[in-house]
Amino acid sequence: MKSIVIVQARTNSQRLPAKVLLPVGGLPVAVLAAKRASNTGKKVIVATSRESEDDGLAEILDFHRIEVFRGDLDDVLSRFVSALEGIEDHVSVFRLTADNVFPDGRLLDELEKEFTARNMDYLSCSGKESGLPYGMSAEVMKVQGIRNAAINAIEKSDREHVTPYLIRRYGQQQFTKYRDLNKSMHRCTIDNLDDYNRVARAFSGVSHPVSERWENLLERLEQFPPKKTVTKSASRLVMGTAQWGGHYGVANQSGVPDAKECRNMVRTALVNGCCTLDTARAYGISERVIGDALRHVDGRTSIITKLAPMDECPLEVSRSIACAYVDASIFQSCRELKVSSIDVLMLHRAEMLSGWNGEVWKRLLEHKKERTIGQLGVSVQTPQELLQSLKVSDLEYIQMPWNILDGRWDLIIPEIIKAKTIRPLTIHARSILLQGLLPCPLVSLWERANVDNPAPIIDWLNEMKSFAGREDIASLCISYANSQNWIDGIVLGMESIAQLHLNLKAMDHDVLTPKQMKAIAKSRPLLSEKTLNPAFWNR
Numbered sequence: 001m002k003s004i005v006i007v008q009a010r011t012n013s014q015r016l017p018a019k020v021l022l023p024v025g026g027l028p029v030a031v032l033a034a035k036r037a038s039n040t041g042k043k044v045i046v047a048t049s050r051e052s053e054d055d056g057l058a059e060i061l062d063f064h065r066i067e068v069f070r071g072d073l074d075d076v077l078s079r080f081v082s083a084l085e086g087i088e089d090h091v092s093v094f095r096l097t098a099d100n101v102f103p104d105g106r107l108l109d110e111l112e113k114e115f116t117a118r119n120m121d122y123l124s125c126s127g128k129e130s131g132l133p134y135g136m137s138a139e140v141m142k143v144q145g146i147r148n149a150a151i152n153a154i155e156k157s158d159r160e161h162v163t164p165y166l167i168r169r170y171g172q173q174q175f176t177k178y179r180d181l182n183k184s185m186h187r188c189t190i191d192n193l194d195d196y197n198r199v200a201r202a203f204s205g206v207s208h209p210v211s212e213r214w215e216n217l218l219e220r221l222e223q224f225p226p227k228k229t230v231t232k233s234a235s236r237l238v239m240g241t242a243q244w245g246g247h248y249g250v251a252n253q254s255g256v257p258d259a260k261e262c263r264n265m266v267r268t269a270l271v272n273g274c275c276t277l278d279t280a281r282a283y284g285i286s287e288r289v290i291g292d293a294l295r296h297v298d299g300r301t302s303i304i305t306k307l308a309p310m311d312e313c314p315l316e317v318s319r320s321i322a323c324a325y326v327d328a329s330i331f332q333s334c335r336e337l338k339v340s341s342i343d344v345l346m347l348h349r350a351e352m353l354s355g356w357n358g359e360v361w362k363r364l365l366e367h368k369k370e371r372t373i374g375q376l377g378v379s380v381q382t383p384q385e386l387l388q389s390l391k392v393s394d395l396e397y398i399q400m401p402w403n404i405l406d407g408r409w410d411l412i413i414p415e416i417i418k419a420k421t422i423r424p425l426t427i428h429a430r431s432i433l434l435q436g437l438l439p440c441p442l443v444s445l446w447e448r449a450n451v452d453n454p455a456p457i458i459d460w461l462n463e464m465k466s467f468a469g470r471e472d473i474a475s476l477c478i479s480y481a482n483s484q485n486w487i488d489g490i491v492l493g494m495e496s497i498a499q500l501h502l503n504l505k506a507m508d509h510d511v512l513t514p515k516q517m518k519a520i521a522k523s524r525p526l527l528s529e530k531t532l533n534p535a536f537w538n539r
Contacts, residue, residue, distance in 0.1 A: 001091055003112055003140075005037045005044040006080055008162070009098035010073070011057050019190050020057060020098045024200050025209030029190060030057060030098040031064045032203075035210045037096055040105030046098065047083045049073035077159040081150040089144035092116070095162060099190040100135045101199065102214050108138060111175050115140050122163070122170040128302075128374075129341060131179035133218065135189030139163055145170075161295060164338075172340040185275075188221055198224045234273030236482065237507050238304070238428060239265070239500075240493035241277055245284025257495045263293045264497050270301065272504050278399075278428070278491050279337075280306035281329055282348060287336035295338065304344040304397070304428075305333050306379060307352070307364075315356060322359040330372060344397050346377035350385035353378060353392060365394060377426075381533065383412050390419045399491065401431035401533075403438060404464075404480045405457070407526040417486050428489040432481050435493075435534055439474040448538045450530040457525050464524075468516050470509065478506035483517060 009030045011018045020030035027035070030046060038044040046061050048054045050070040061068045071079030084093060092115060094108055107125070115123045122145065124130075126137040145166050149158070153165035190196050202221040206212050244262055257265070269275070279286045287305060294301060308329040313322065333342060345364065347353060353361055367373045377397025380386045386409070389398055402409055419425050433439060437449055438461065446454030461473045470476040481490050490507070494500045512520075530536040 001043065001087070003042055003092040003094065003108075004084070004087060004143075005034075005042050005094040005096060005108065006083055007034050007037060007044060007046045007096045007098050008076060008080075009033075009046050009048045009054075009057060011048075011054050012051075012073075013099075016190065016192055016196060019196060021060065022190075022196055022200075024101055024190075024196075025203035025206055027064075027209065028060055029101055030061065031066060032209060033096065033098045033101045033103075034061070034066045035064075036101060036104045037094070037108060038105060039211050040109055042094075042105055042108060043067075045069050045083050047071065047076075047079050049079070074156075075159045077146075077150050077153060077162050080146055080162055084143050084146065087143050089142065089147070091143045092140055093143050093146060095139040095141075097137070100137060100188070101190070101203075102133075102136050102188045102217055103138050104211075104214050107136070107214060108140075110177060111138060111140050114175060114177075120170075120173060121145055122166045123173050123175055124167075125175040127174065127339075128184040128343065129174040129176050129179055129371075131176070131181040131184055133183050133186035133188045135187055136214070141166055157292070157295060164295065167338065168335075172338070174340055183218070186222075187226075188218065194226055198226065234504065234507060235275070236487070236489050237269075237274040237503060238276045238278050238489040238491040239269055239274060240430065240491045241279045241286045241290060242283045243493050243495040244289045245279075245286030259289065259292060261495075261497060262289050265494065265500050266290075266293045266301070268497060268500055269504075274504070276302045276304065276489060278304045278430075280346075280348060281308040281333060282306065285336075287333055291336050291338040302343045303337060303339070304346060304377070305337070305342060306346045306348045307360075308332075309348045310352070310356075310360070313356070317356065319357075319359045322356040323363045326360055326363045326367075330367060334372075341372050341374065343374045344377055345373045345375075346379050346397060346399060348379055350378050350380045350389055353389070368394075375426075379430075383408050386412055387415065390415060393423060396424055397426045397428065399428040399430055402429040402481070402487075403432050403434050403532075404461075404477050404520065405434075405438070405524055405527045406431075406532050407524070408529075408532065413486060420486065426488045427486060428491055429481055429484075429487045430491040431532075432477055432490055432492060433474060434532070438477050439472065449534070450528065450536060450538070457527075460523070460525055464520055467519065468512055470506075474502065475506040475509065478503065479509050479512055480517075480520060482507055482509070483511040 009020050011020060013019050021028050024032050034044045034046050045067045047069045048057055051073050058068050069083035071082050092112055096103060111123060111125055122141045124139050149165040153159055158164045190199055201224045202217055203209050277290055279290055310325050313325045364376055368376055375396040378389050378395055379399040380389055386400055389395055443454055465473050465476045468476055470479055481487060492503045
């Protein structure tokens with residue numbers, strides 16, 4: 001035996017109970033997933049739990065002459081190892097899940113061919129690099145690797161999700177044959193009722209659902225778009241996660257959210273169409289928290305992180321040393337985020353573009369060419385830095401501080417718009433609420449931010465809130481940013497699920513009218529540099 005397929009299945013799904021028993025193409029989902037995985041001759045075992053709630057599933061699989069193994073409900077890793085009893089160590093083992101009915105034996109054969117040719121220990125077909133939709137996932141490893149993981153993995157999440165230990169040990173090598181399909185942000189899994197209806201319709205009328213090519217099924221699925229459409233406003237919201245790695249924000253009263261709260265925030269954001277997270281090496285344990293959260297969350301995300309500031313690296317060093325600092329930062333980010341490549345990597349400061357004799361930037365371009373990095377960007381602090389950054393053609397992302405009371409950028413906005421017409425350029429605005437200062441009525445906090453007489457500013461914000469028809473000042477500030485058509489993403493920090501809901505609600509407002517925008521721009525009081533840059537505040 002060269003290979004074996006283990007299909008993970010259970011009936012106690014929370015979002016769509018007993019989904020693996022629902023009919024698709026005339027067969028229960030779990031049966032169809034197993035039969036499609038075996039349609040080129042591979043041996044398939046469906047591994048489910050020994051709990052009574054899975055008795056019906058086991059009986060149905062047995063009726064369809066599909067081998068079943070029953071083990072521990074929560075310790076899925078031990079279930080896999082037990083299912084492989086008697087199988088030789090060198091055999092390749094595939095891991096699939098029963099709610100994904102699109103993968104077939106042909107796809108598994110392609111993975112096995114590469115896995116064997118490269119003498120690998122682990123290979124994954126998932127995520128952005130695969131080019132395939134969410135729901136076309138598959139993993140392949142050696143039986144010996146699974147057994148070693150069962151001995152050495154002690155974390156609950158490692159045992160629940162089977163392969164995290166192997167990924168840490170061998171790296172998340174990706175199968176990229178179909179990367180150029182660029183369908184990774186689509187979904188063909190069955191996670192909720194809308195998913196099920198779409199998948200069932202894609203298989204409806206198919207003469208041979210077990211042997212139908214997955215490419216044909218994806219074409220059919222595209223005829224039935226999801227009922228829920230992602231609004232432009234929701235997709236423009238970028239989850240700022242500085243608070244997830246340490247206490248951040250002058251008005252932050254709740255502190256650092258725990259892991260469960262972070263998972264809930266990510267899950268809620270994805271459901272509402274927000275799929276971009278912003279972090280940095282300098283944000284404490286934020287990257288690690290995101291990496292752990294995404295292991296428990298269904299859905300595709302785009303992650304923006306920033307290179308370590310490199311404060312400890314002298315400016316006059318050899319190229320090899322500068323490159324070593326860059327490589328170390330990227331490696332650490334990938335390790336903490338649990339990814340093999342970074343979607344967007346930004347320089348933490350604009351001066352890093354030319355610092356170290358330009359070697360840092362050259363090294364980043366090499367990483368981009370090698371696809372370790374998808375896109376490159378920079379975080380700027382001043383209008384002068386922005387103007388210089390616009391001259392760098394390889395920059396695809398620019399993040400800038402901007403808010404309703406910041407007039408420093410008014411003369412530069414036409415330059416931004418002009419640059420966006422010439423080349424691909426994404427602009428993200430941060431500090432929309434100025435670390436929570438703008439919605440805060442406490443005079444003492446404004447004084448700490450170098451505002452001697454905050455009363456007129458607070459009064460103006462309240463007046464504009466009413467004028468714009470918004471429920472609070474935070475909503476006013478977010479709406480004003482959301483009404484700027486040159487801004488592609490709005491970075492909003494959040495440390496609780498309640499705050500996320502407020503941000504989503506504010507993003508869902510209609511944009512301000514031209515009359516409202518003009519009145520705000522004409523009447524607004526402007527803040528000084530010592531207030532707009534929190535580095536100058538009296539902490």
